[in-house]
Amino acid sequence: MTRRGPRPLRTRLPLLLATVLAGVCGALGLTTALAQHAYLTGELDGRVNDAAVSGVTAAARHPGRPDDLAFLGTGGHPSGLLAARLDTGGHVLAGAVVRRDDGPSPLGAAQRSALTGVPDDGTVHTRTVPGLGAYRVTALDASGIRVLAGLPLDDVRHTLRALVRIEAAATAGALVLAGGCCVLAVRRGLRPLGRVAAAADQVARAPLGPKGPTGLARVPAPDADPGTEAGRVGAALNRMIDEVEASLGERRRGEERMRRFIADAGHELRTPLASIAGYAELMNRGARPDTADLAWRRIGAESARMTGLVEDLLLLARLAEGRPPQAAETDLALLVAEAVRQARTAGADHVWRVELPLDPPLRVTGDGPRLRQAVSALLANARMHTPPGTTVTVSLATTAARHTLRVRDDGPGIPRDLLPAVFDPFTRADPSRTRAGLGGGGSGLGLAVAAAIVHAHGGAVRVDSVPGRTEFTVDFPATGPSLPSAHPAPEHPPTASHPLGSSA
Numbered sequence: 439m440t441r442r443g444p445r446p447l448r449t450r451l452p453l454l455l456a457t458v459l460a461g462v463c464g465a466l467g468l469t470t471a472l473a474q475h476a477y478l479t480g481e482l483d484g485r486v487n488d489a490a491v492s493g494v495t496a497a498a499r500h501p502g503r504p505d506d507l508a509f510l511g512t513g514g515h516p517s518g519l520l521a522a523r524l525d526t527g528g529h530v531l532a533g534a535v536v537r538r539d540d541g542p543s544p545l546g547a548a549q550r551s552a553l554t555g556v557p558d559d560g561t562v563h564t565r566t567v568p569g570l571g572a573y574r575v576t577a578l579d580a581s582g583i584r585v586l587a588g589l590p591l592d593d594v595r596h597t598l599r600a601l602v603r604i605e606a607a608a609t610a611g612a613l614v615l616a617g618g619c620c621v622l623a624v625r626r627g628l629r630p631l632g633r634v635a636a637a638a639d640q641v642a643r644a645p646l647g648p649k650g651p652t653g654l655a656r657v658p659a660p661d662a663d664p665g666t667e668a669g670r671v672g673a674a675l676n677r678m679i680d681e682v683e684a685s686l687g688e689r690r691r692g693e694e695r696m697r698r699f700i701a702d703a704g705h706e707l708r709t710p711l712a713s714i715a716g717y718a719e720l721m722n723r724g725a726r727p728d729t730a731d732l733a734w735r736r737i738g739a740e741s742a743r744m745t746g747l748v749e750d751l752l753l754l755a756r757l758a759e760g761r762p763p764q765a766a767e768t769d770l771a772l773l774v775a776e777a778v779r780q781a782r783t784a785g786a787d788h789v790w791r792v793e794l795p796l797d798p799p800l801r802v803t804g805d806g807p808r809l810r811q812a813v814s815a816l817l818a819n820a821r822m823h824t825p826p827g828t829t830v831t832v833s834l835a836t837t838a839a840r841h842t843l844r845v846r847d848d849g850p851g852i853p854r855d856l857l858p859a860v861f862d863p864f865t866r867a868d869p870s871r872t873r874a875g876l877g878g879g880g881s882g883l884g885l886a887v888a889a890a891i892v893h894a895h896g897g898a899v900r901v902d903s904v905p906g907r908t909e910f911t912v913d914f915p916a917t918g919p920s921l922p923s924a925h926p927a928p929e930h931p932p933t934a935s936h937p938l939g940s941s942a
Contacts, residue, residue, distance in 0.1 A: 518589060790832070
């Protein structure tokens with residue numbers, strides 16, 4: 439046995455509205471019927487009392503004849519009028535009913551028995567008289583003269599039944615009309631929700647894997663109007679689809695970067711391994727002493743290169759895991775000065791300028807060797823990717839909240855299409871992975887390592903580059919207020935135009 443699912447909203451909502459409307463109409467009809475019944479019954483009771491008063495007045499003219507009903511023969515009485523004379527015990531002495539065409543007709547024994555016991559206090563009661571139906575009756579006592587009068591309830595009941603039939607027909611017509619209008623209105627109102635549901639279903643059915651669609655369906659703009667309830671749902675769904683699409687795009691870009699990273703890392707590791715294998719094979723074949731010495735040197739160089747590459751990869755992996763760096767106070771000015779000294783030794787064909795504050799040390803909290811590695815990577819990048827004679831300017835500035843390091847050169851600049859990915863691993867201006875000799879180019883990990891180290895220390899790094907000016911800016915959070923230096927200023931080598939450590 440299959441289980442039916444819930445009815446759709448456009449079916450349940452009109453049914454619910456029709457049910458509520460039917461209940462309201464039924465309550466109004468019942469209230470109207472009860473009010474009409476009370477009104478008609480009150481009118482009938484008034485006529486019954488008038489008939490009783492008239493009967494007592496007429497019977498008082500002949501007080502010696504307790505069974506006299508001569509007043510019924512005077513004419514002018516309504517059809518169905520019932521009149522009787524009662525004794526002191528409430529028994530009917532004589533009774534008759536006025537017929538429309540035949541005049542008064544005497545009551546039978548069973549009919550008189552049904553009227554026995556009506557109190558003569560002037561209140562109106564309902565009695566069922568055999569052969570005549572339901573009556574509203576009352577009895578009056580005027581100086582020992584007791585008269586009972588009654589009128590049939592048939593007219594009231596016929597009127598009420600006709601009223602109920604009319605109300606039922608009107609209610610049914612109103613329900614049919616209102617239900618049709620509700621169905622049309624609800625379907626029209628829910629039409630945007632149907633389109634929203636169709637868009638959501640299309641997105642749910644779309645393959646979201648690596649080879650899935652690049653553009654997901656959207657809710658049309660008219661159905662995403664925030665001024666309506668359905669529009670707010672559509673707008674929220676569009677925002678969610680935007681987030682999903684952005685996440686998918688980021689995941690695909692991450693997967694592409696990962697594939698490129700693995701391919702580049704494999705190539706970078708394969709190159710020194712191939713060199714080591716080749717030179718080892720050369721030595722195994724009994725090379726001459728001078729050739730063997732060269733082979734040993736090249737094996738050592740390639741081993742060192744591979745070791746550095748592996749260490750950089752491991753460092754990137756550790757920093758990506760979010761491991762906190764070692765926490766120790768480091769003088770950033772001293773660290774920069776030492777890094778520039780080493781860079782000047784390695785790149786004597788460049789012009790190096792340094793602009794450092796003279797008085798206070800610039801304290802940062804972190805891992806000193808890693809911070810030095812980040813600064814050295816920025817200087818190495820400027821040295822390796824600019825021609826001889828390029829001026830490289832390193833400056834430090836400080837505020838109460840941060841220290842700012844800038845590395846600027848007047849070289850050819852970074853290609854515009856390379857700027858967004860300049861801090862990604864294995865990013866190089868030459869995508870062919872070729873090298874102009876052993877020291878002719880880096881592996882593409884230097885800037886990635888520098889950015890990872892800076893971010894691990896709570897800092898930020900950015901680059902701006904145009905032909906003739908490239909500037910890397912690094913912001914480090916400062917560690918408390920700067921205090922006077924307790925150690926002598928280091929001995930800095932002079933630059934081409936300013937002594938190292940002077941402020942220009």
